[in-house]
Amino acid sequence: MLDWLAQLGRHGLGFFERLGRGHLLLLALLRGLPGLLLRPRLVVQQIYAIGVLSLLIIVVSGTFVGMVLGLQLYNTLVDFGAEASLGPVVALTLVRELGPVVTALLFAGRAGSALTAEIGLMKATEQLSGMEMMAVDPVKRVLAPRFLGGIIAMPLLAAIFSLVGVYGGYFVGVGLLGVDEGSYWSQMQSMVDFDDDVMNGVIKSLVFGVVVTWIAVFEGNDAVPTSEGVSRATTRTVVHSSLAVLGLDFVLTALMFGVD
Amino acid sequence: MQTRILEIWVGVFVAAGLAALFMLAMQVSNLTVVGDDRGYTIKARFENISGLKVRSPVTVAGVRVGRVTAIDFDTQTFQAVVSMRIGAGYDQLPVDTSASVLTSGLVGEKYVGLEPGGDMDVLKDGGEIKLTQSTLVLEQMIGKFLFNKAESGKE
Numbered sequence: 001m002l003d004w005l006a007q008l009g010r011h012g013l014g015f016f017e018r019l020g021r022g023h024l025l026l027l028a029l030l031r032g033l034p035g036l037l038l039r040p041r042l043v044v045q046q047i048y049a050i051g052v053l054s055l056l057i058i059v060v061s062g063t064f065v066g067m068v069l070g071l072q073l074y075n076t077l078v079d080f081g082a083e084a085s086l087g088p089v090v091a092l093t094l095v096r097e098l099g100p101v102v103t104a105l106l107f108a109g110r111a112g113s114a115l116t117a118e119i120g121l122m123k124a125t126e127q128l129s130g131m132e133m134m135a136v137d138p139v140k141r142v143l144a145p146r147f148l149g150g151i152i153a154m155p156l157l158a159a160i161f162s163l164v165g166v167y168g169g170y171f172v173g174v175g176l177l178g179v180d181e182g183s184y185w186s187q188m189q190s191m192v193d194f195d196d197d198v199m200n201g202v203i204k205s206l207v208f209g210v211v212v213t214w215i216a217v218f219e220g221n222d223a224v225p226t227s228e229g230v231s232r233a234t235t236r237t238v239v240h241s242s243l244a245v246l247g248l249d250f251v252l253t254a255l256m257f258g259v260d
Numbered sequence: 261m262q263t264r265i266l267e268i269w270v271g272v273f274v275a276a277g278l279a280a281l282f283m284l285a286m287q288v289s290n291l292t293v294v295g296d297d298r299g300y301t302i303k304a305r306f307e308n309i310s311g312l313k314v315r316s317p318v319t320v321a322g323v324r325v326g327r328v329t330a331i332d333f334d335t336q337t338f339q340a341v342v343s344m345r346i347g348a349g350y351d352q353l354p355v356d357t358s359a360s361v362l363t364s365g366l367v368g369e370k371y372v373g374l375e376p377g378g379d380m381d382v383l384k385d386g387g388e389i390k391l392t393q394s395t396l397v398l399e400q401m402i403g404k405f406l407f408n409k410a411e412s413g414k415e
Contacts, residue, residue, distance in 0.1 A: 156277025163280040194289040
């Protein structure tokens with residue numbers, strides 16, 4: 001009984017300790033951002049690793065998500081004779097929700113796990129402590145460029161995802177199922193608002209980008225420096241950032257599109 | 261050489277992302293139609309606007325010229341006061357323009373249709389449209405139709 005209580009306390013303390021360390025790291029990362037202006041090449045390398053290499057999965061899944069949306073919504077809307085509204089429904093679904101959320105989930109799986117594994121391995125092979133020995137701050141040199149790279153890459157990836165998805169829905173709806181091309185685009189343009197829909201989607205994806213890269217960088221930096229510890233940290237990155245994205249998405253949606 | 265290719269790829273990626281955002285603005289949303297900062301606001305009073313919402317389109321001859329910015333209720337006359345922001349390019353609307361609440365299609369969205377009159381004076385910022393026609397309420401229409409049927413059946 002006493003053992004059990006002690007373990008509970010240890011877990012609780014461990015949780016708060018990690019929570020505190022995570023936020024202290026966030027502060028350190030933010031402090032490291034201005035220094036990156038002097039070394040933009042570091043950030044460019046990270047945008048390549050995080051953003052460019054994620055392009056393929058984003059474009060392919062965006063196309064298929066858009067095509068499935070077109071097919072499913074067409075079958076529902078045609079019962080009401082409202083298949084002309086396919087355009088706005090596909091576009092709003094993608095721009096407001098699926099674009100930012102699915103991109104963030106893929107981003108966590110594709111880029112977040114890679115970040116954690118890379119940083120965790122750097123720690124396990126004592127490259128990070130080596131840097132500290134040479135008076136190079138690993139937060140500024142290693143973690144901050146990855147953090148900024150993720151924040152820049154995520155909204156761009158989400159915008160590409162949404163656009164590709166709209167064209168996927170267009171391909172299925174207009175190309176295969178015979179929805180009128182004019183009503184697909186014109187209804188979409190009259191229903192989708194730039195400030196309220198597109199910009200809110202961009203804000204969402206920016207927030208998700210910050211959260212996912214933050215979690216990935218923190219888990220890598222906080223990993224137990226063994227091969228098992230790195231693999232656990234990688235798993236935790238994917239699980240925690242997916243949960244954070246889905247939970248935050250509800251909060252953000254409620255704030256943005258909730259009660260008028 | 262390796263870094264150069266990498267930098268080119270990053271440039272392509274950022275350009276593609278920004279282009280996607282631009283396309284979302286132009287092709288998917290209605291950013292091109294009305295710049296909200298320019299233009300002028302006019303008002304119209306309706307007996308019934310059921311279904312009209314803020315941001316609903318305002319059209320002349322089917323062309324979108326602006327949008328509804330506010331819907332208020334006049335407690336004195338029990339009428340709905342609809343404020344509309346009209347694009348700056350459409351400042352030639354005569355003062356005897358009439359406004360009606362219309363539906364696009366049978367179950368489509370509601371919008372305000374403006375019908376220009378023949379007056380030489382044009383509507384200014386803050387002007388009010390005097391001639392208005394309320395939305396057609398389906399239940400009332402069916403009620404009238406049934407009533408007429410019953411009347412004609414008597415004869």
